[in-house]
Amino acid sequence: MTQQSQPTAGAKTEPSRWKMSSGFVPIYVPILFLIPALLLLLSFRYIPAVSAIYHSFTYWNIPEPGEFIGLQNYQALVDDPVFIKSLGNILKYMVGRTALVLVMAFVGAELVYNLTSDRWRNIWRMVFTIPMVIPITVNLLVWQQVYAGRQGMLNEFLTGIGAMARPYPWLGRPDSALPALIFIGFPAVAGFGFLIILAALQNLSSEVNDAALIDGCSRLRRVFAIDLPAIRGPLALILILSLNQGMQEFAPMLVMTQGGPINTTMSPAYYLYIQGFTYGKHGYASAIGAVLMLMTLALSMFILRMRYRRAYDVEV
Amino acid sequence: MSKSSAWRRDWPLMLALLILAIITYVPFVFTVINSFKVNAQFFQQFWLPTTPLHPENYARAWPAMGRAILNSFSYSIPTLILTLGISGLAGYAFARYRFPGRNLLFISILALIMIPGILLVIPMFSVIITLDWDDTLQGVVLPWVSVEIVFGTFLMRTFFETLPREYFEAARLDGAGEFTLLTRIAVPLAIPAFSTLAILDLLFSWNDIIWPLVAIFDSERLPVSIGVLSFAGAWSTDYGVTFASYVIASLPLIIIFAFTSRRFMDGLSGGLSI
Numbered sequence: 001m002t003q004q005s006q007p008t009a010g011a012k013t014e015p016s017r018w019k020m021s022s023g024f025v026p027i028y029v030p031i032l033f034l035i036p037a038l039l040l041l042l043s044f045r046y047i048p049a050v051s052a053i054y055h056s057f058t059y060w061n062i063p064e065p066g067e068f069i070g071l072q073n074y075q076a077l078v079d080d081p082v083f084i085k086s087l088g089n090i091l092k093y094m095v096g097r098t099a100l101v102l103v104m105a106f107v108g109a110e111l112v113y114n115l116t117s118d119r120w121r122n123i124w125r126m127v128f129t130i131p132m133v134i135p136i137t138v139n140l141l142v143w144q145q146v147y148a149g150r151q152g153m154l155n156e157f158l159t160g161i162g163a164m165a166r167p168y169p170w171l172g173r174p175d176s177a178l179p180a181l182i183f184i185g186f187p188a189v190a191g192f193g194f195l196i197i198l199a200a201l202q203n204l205s206s207e208v209n210d211a212a213l214i215d216g217c218s219r220l221r222r223v224f225a226i227d228l229p230a231i232r233g234p235l236a237l238i239l240i241l242s243l244n245q246g247m248q249e250f251a252p253m254l255v256m257t258q259g260g261p262i263n264t265t266m267s268p269a270y271y272l273y274i275q276g277f278t279y280g281k282h283g284y285a286s287a288i289g290a291v292l293m294l295m296t297l298a299l300s301m302f303i304l305r306m307r308y309r310r311a312y313d314v315e316v
Numbered sequence: 317m318s319k320s321s322a323w324r325r326d327w328p329l330m331l332a333l334l335i336l337a338i339i340t341y342v343p344f345v346f347t348v349i350n351s352f353k354v355n356a357q358f359f360q361q362f363w364l365p366t367t368p369l370h371p372e373n374y375a376r377a378w379p380a381m382g383r384a385i386l387n388s389f390s391y392s393i394p395t396l397i398l399t400l401g402i403s404g405l406a407g408y409a410f411a412r413y414r415f416p417g418r419n420l421l422f423i424s425i426l427a428l429i430m431i432p433g434i435l436l437v438i439p440m441f442s443v444i445i446t447l448d449w450d451d452t453l454q455g456v457v458l459p460w461v462s463v464e465i466v467f468g469t470f471l472m473r474t475f476f477e478t479l480p481r482e483y484f485e486a487a488r489l490d491g492a493g494e495f496t497l498l499t500r501i502a503v504p505l506a507i508p509a510f511s512t513l514a515i516l517d518l519l520f521s522w523n524d525i526i527w528p529l530v531a532i533f534d535s536e537r538l539p540v541s542i543g544v545l546s547f548a549g550a551w552s553t554d555y556g557v558t559f560a561s562y563v564i565a566s567l568p569l570i571i572i573f574a575f576t577s578r579r580f581m582d583g584l585s586g587g588l589s590i
Binding site: 025027029030031033034036037040041043044045046047048049051052055062063108111112114115116117120124125126127128129130131132133134135136137138141142143145146151153156185186187189190195244247248250251254255269272273276277282285286289290292293296297300 | 322332333341358403405409418421431436438439445446458462463469494498519522525526545
């Protein structure tokens with residue numbers, strides 16, 4: 001990742017920048033500056049990461065030490081219908097959620113970007129930023145009220161306009177619970193994606209747009225022919241963040257459905273939490289975590305590959 | 317372009333944005349409106365405000381939510397200070413000094429972004445149990461800081477690398493030591509980057525559910541993210557009070573946002589890419 005707003009900050013200019021000063025500084029200075037970070041990362045990131053992988057091969061009930069059992073946890077995982085189901089659920093959730101967020105963030109950002117008035121552009125940006133500071137739990141609880149079977153906003157609205165005869169418990173039925181989770185926060189414009197895409201669009205050079213306009217390029221065509229390819233970097237970033245977040249999604253399941261009904265909204269991360277902290281099966285939970293990590297890594301690699309294959313906007 | 321022709325060009329976009337905004341805000345406006353009703357009023361009139369207003373719903377929700385908000389601040393402020401300090405130091409070291417293993421070290425820190433947080437929750441739980449840190453401030457704060465300094469170090473390094481070398485050379489010629497260079501030159505110039513990091517850190521620590529859920533057993537010490545959940549569970553039959561608790565839980569960050577909105581939005585949108 002790089003900060004686009006500082007285009008000269010990359011590796012190219014850096015050596016000449018600091019070379020002169022390097023000879024004068026004793027080596028303990030940078031080490032001293034790095035010690036707090038390294039100590040924390042070592043104790044709460046690196047060692048736990050190794051520990052998690054190791055303990056995925058053990059029977060482990062904290063605070064007892066783990067007992068090595070080889071691949072048994074992984075074998076059990078393959079045979080665990082709930083876990084298999086959770087993988088399918090999270091795949092649907094991840095793809096659906098990412099598609100919704102990405103498309104709506106792009107639509108929202110393009111709408112704001114194409115406004116003529118600077119003042120209104122700032123106002124709309126503000127309007128879609130404020131919902132981001134509402135605590136996630138509150139957002140989920142409010143949306144639980146949106147979907148509620150009794151006194152639910154969606155039901156009141158749909159029965160009110162006559163689109164539906166009777167209220168429907170959106171979160172309580174196997175066929176609608178997962179889609180309901182995907183559509184939380186609809187229209188899902190207000191989010192980091194919107195701000196990042198809008199910032200990227202506003203950084204594009206206006207000369208290209210003016211030239212396209214003079215050549216008779218319509219606004220809609222410009223959106224797809226110029227804007228979209230030009231911001232593929234930020235789009236790839238949002239794609240990775242959103243897919244990774246989707247893969248590890250936990251809060252909506254915990255707050256709104258507890259994985260139900262009949263495990264149709266069970267996610268691997270929530271299942272990990274249940275296995276680890278409800279049943280105390282910390283080894284088994286670690287194995288779920290390890291699978292989740294492998295999937296996350298594979299996905300990130302894949303997207304980075306796609307993004308840099310034949311990329312013409314970056315020097316490789 | 318004249319005002320009216322700009323309007324003619326913009327109105328379809330404005331209309332679309334207005335519709336999106338209305339759908340976005342309806343659930344929250346609904347929550348605020350109904351936080352002033354008792355159940356009977358709520359069952360009678362679903363969408364619109366009714367009189368008399370019942371602000372006592374807020375008085376009912378306040379004791380539990382106020383405590384949760386205080387708890388959240390007591391966790392979030394130390395997290396914020398440590399994250400800024402430690403990320404600043406590390407980012408500065410990477411940006412300004414060359415030492416053996418520098419790139420390898422940086423990449424291995426960055427690689428941590430790829431590790432799912434949830435995987436580390438179990439071994440971290442084991443660590444704080446071993447240290448007897450459950451229900452303690454450091455048991456919540458230090459793991460949070462360890463999450464945040466990964467991105468923080470990256471962000472601060474990127475920023476410090478944009479500072480011109482001449483500033484530091486000049487000060488050094490005047491006899492400034494390494495620490496003075498950091499505190500007197502680098503840090504004051506890095507205020508925008510620190511603000512960005514502060515905002516992201518605050519949103520993270522205010523919203524995190526899983527770690528407090530694991531590390532805190534005492535319900536009196538729960539932060540807002542979980543406090544509002546357990547309050548809503550306990551009061552679920554009283555809609556007005558429940559909605560009031562949602563509003564109270566949302567207020568602190570909204571107030572902070574109101575005072576820092578410019579910084580806030582700039583910080584969130586700083587043009588990130590890969």
